[in-house]
Amino acid sequence: MMISFAVAIVPMAKPSFIRAEQPLAPDLAADCTALGRGAASRCRDIVFVVNPRGANGKTGKEWKKLLPHLRSRLGSDFNICESLTSGPCHAIDITREAIREGADAVIAVGGDGTLHEVVNGFFWGGKPVSNNDQSVHTTALGLIPLGTGSDFARTFGRKNDPHDAIERISKVSAKAGYYASRYKKFGKLCYVIGALQAFFGHYNQDLKIKVDNGGWDVYPLVTALCIGNAKYFGGGMKITPNGHPSSGTFEVVVLQDFKWYEFVLNLHKLYNGTHLSVKNVSSRSASSIEIEEIVSTNSIFVQSDGEYLGFLPKKFSILPGAIEMIC
Numbered sequence: 001m002m003i004s005f006a007v008a009i010v011p012m013a014k015p016s017f018i019r020a021e022q023p024l025a026p027d028l029a030a031d032c033t034a035l036g037r038g039a040a041s042r043c044r045d046i047v048f049v050v051n052p053r054g055a056n057g058k059t060g061k062e063w064k065k066l067l068p069h070l071r072s073r074l075g076s077d078f079n080i081c082e083s084l085t086s087g088p089c090h091a092i093d094i095t096r097e098a099i100r101e102g103a104d105a106v107i108a109v110g111g112d113g114t115l116h117e118v119v120n121g122f123f124w125g126g127k128p129v130s131n132n133d134q135s136v137h138t139t140a141l142g143l144i145p146l147g148t149g150s151d152f153a154r155t156f157g158r159k160n161d162p163h164d165a166i167e168r169i170s171k172v173s174a175k176a177g178y179y180a181s182r183y184k185k186f187g188k189l190c191y192v193i194g195a196l197q198a199f200f201g202h203y204n205q206d207l208k209i210k211v212d213n214g215g216w217d218v219y220p221l222v223t224a225l226c227i228g229n230a231k232y233f234g235g236g237m238k239i240t241p242n243g244h245p246s247s248g249t250f251e252v253v254v255l256q257d258f259k260w261y262e263f264v265l266n267l268h269k270l271y272n273g274t275h276l277s278v279k280n281v282s283s284r285s286a287s288s289i290e291i292e293e294i295v296s297t298n299s300i301f302v303q304s305d306g307e308y309l310g311f312l313p314k315k316f317s318i319l320p321g322a323i324e325m326i327c
């Protein structure tokens with residue numbers, strides 16, 4: 001069985017962010033290449049955190065093609081700092097360092113995994129990271145979606161066109177400055193293949209769920225539980241169709257006693273968001289949720305934005321308005 005939750009981010013003015021109550025990543029030694037090379041004072045206004053290995057390496061290639069356009073579009077308003085990630089979790093460190101150094105905006109360039117890491121770089125020990133001089137200046141978050149799925153951007157109705165993303169960044173540039181695996185070679189189909197493969201050796205599990213500090217509800221034979229403050233995951237599956245980053249809540253969708261053939265038969269509904277009317281599918285909205293096994297096996301896998309997040313039990317909660325996002 002798998003628990004997944006779509007994203008942990010934000011839109012417009014003061015949106016919300018989903019937080020896992022346990023640390024999302026270790027605080028690795030800060031070795032942000034771009035800022036650590038002594039270029040911080042030159043490059044700290046807008047930092048592009050680029051995952052060159054995203055989408056099977058396509059992100060790196062697309063980014064190289066995009067750079068000249070980006071420089072000509074934003075170069076007059078911003079000092080542009082490009083920082084390539086060297087491996088998993090590096091984006092977290094780069095982001096934290098950029099915020100501490102007073103960056104006006106940090107832009108994730110890659111897929112949902114990269115965005116996930118950048119968002120987590122905005123926090124440390126459950127609290128927002130602040131810049132070194134402790135001023136009211138804040139750092140905005142932006143996204144150039146160049147990953148395999150890039151599902152978060154879909155919630156905003158985006159076609160995941162990087163040029164559109166640059167236009168959005170250029171339009172709000174003044175404001176930003178002010179406010180202060182494995183099947184990826186199959187592209188988006190990798191998510192369907194991965195989900196089908198997950199059914200083999202899969203077993204349903206009885207769970208208990210506590211929503212918004214209420215009582216515990218028992219959910220027998222859970223096949224999958226998905227939490228989202230955005231609508232999409234799995235390369236365009238509208239899994240939490242009522243989720244939206246500005247709602248201040250997330251949507252919880254539970255699939256119970258689902259067979260692999262039901263997954264196949266209902267695949268089109270998962271993609272267009274009409275699966276909530278299917279038998280054994282339920283949905284509710286929440287601002288915090290605790291999930292535990294009825295009988296503990298410590299084997300219920302949790303993933304977030306395609307990233308491994310450990311095993312149950314887990315608690316997730318919304319942090320309303322935690323990050324200013326360029327969108």
Ligand SMILES: Nc1ncnc2c1ncn2[C@@H]1O[C@H](COP(=O)(O)OP(=O)(O)OP(=O)(O)O)[C@@H](O)[C@H]1O
Nearest residue numbers: 054055086087088110111112113114147148149150
């Ligand atoms: N230099 C690197 N080499 C290998 N892996 C990296 C590197 N930099 C970052 N990563 C890891 O790659 C993961 C996936 O990247 P990303 O989300 O950008 O692309 P994707 O998986 O193709 O897109 P999506 O998540 O939208 O499907 C990130 O979460 C990160 O942990």
